[in-house]
Amino acid sequence: MxxxxxxxxxxxxxxxxxxxxxxxxxxxxxxxxxxxxxxxxxxxxxxxxxxxxxxxxxxxxxxxxxxxxxxxxxxxxxVIGQVFSPPVSALIASHRKATADYLEYRREIEAIAAEYAARRATPEDLVLLEAIMERMNAAHAAEDFEAEAASDIEFHNAIVECAHNIVLLHTLRACYRLLSDGVFLNRTRIYAMPDARNTLLGQHRAIYDAVVAGDPAAARAAAIAHIDFVEKATFEAERSGDWQRIARLRLNQRGGTEPLQP
The missing domain is CATH 1.10.10.10 (Winged helix-like DNA-binding domain superfamily/Winged helix DNA-binding domain)
Known part of the structure; x- marks a missing residue:
């Protein structure tokens, strides 16, 4: 062994x-x-x-x-969970601006991580990355939102591991911990949006292909495009949730009944 x-x-x-x-x-x-x-x-x-x-x-x-x-x-x-203490995580979760700042930070830092990964990934790194892509593809095909969201986070962790920079590794792991702990919008709500799953899978594949090809510029561009989409989808999912909440309150106030679930 x-x-x-x-x-x-x-x-x-x-x-x-x-x-x-x-x-x-x-x-x-x-x-x-x-x-x-x-x-x-x-x-x-x-x-x-x-x-x-x-x-x-x-x-x-x-x-x-x-x-x-x-x-x-x-x-x-x-040790990763200690980067953001529970009180700080609670503050982040309760302030909407923190989501925008979180994604802004990730856009810049993940672009660097993807670029470094394309320059530095070893054959062993690529074996692990390929296995994660296979799990992501399987979860996508099975329409398993939870498994797809989990493999999403694992994919990003693997990309920063491929970058071989200790500070990038631990700062981004701390960011992904906030995501996996549900501090921000539940990722499965984004996956439930029309065609979002296909788009996200394609974006992860683009990052993966660029890293495998050893193309730093393409990896950087793919990482930025991915976070740009996540930012837009997050806003739309939050707005859709607000619409549903307000509509439900109106319905309850006017004595209506809950709509049938599809």
């Missing part, structure tokens, strides 16, 4: 173990919620004694990078 851990070459100290696991978290190889191998197996993979490994894991836990569940193993901590 393949492993992301490698033998500690020099000294075999707790500091060496700490540095290796820190780097794996920083580079996005280990994500929040990932479970580390058991103590015996991890010590074997790192080629260190179990007392040294325990010291390293204790230091990592004290720094908030991992957490141990009693009887349930050791996991990478939710």
């Amino acid at each position: 393949k492993t992301v851990f490698s033998r500690i070459a020099h000294g075999r100290t707790a500091d060496g173990v700490v540095r290796q696991i820190e780097t794996l978290i920083l580079e996005g190889v280990l994500r929040d919620g990932d479970r580390l191998p058991g103590e015996r197996e991890l010590a074997r993979q790192l080629d260190v004694s179990r007392p040294i490994l325990r010291d390293a894991l204790k230091a990592l836990e004290e720094r908030g990078l991992i957490l141990t569940r009693h009887g349930g193993g050791t996991y990478v901590a939710d």
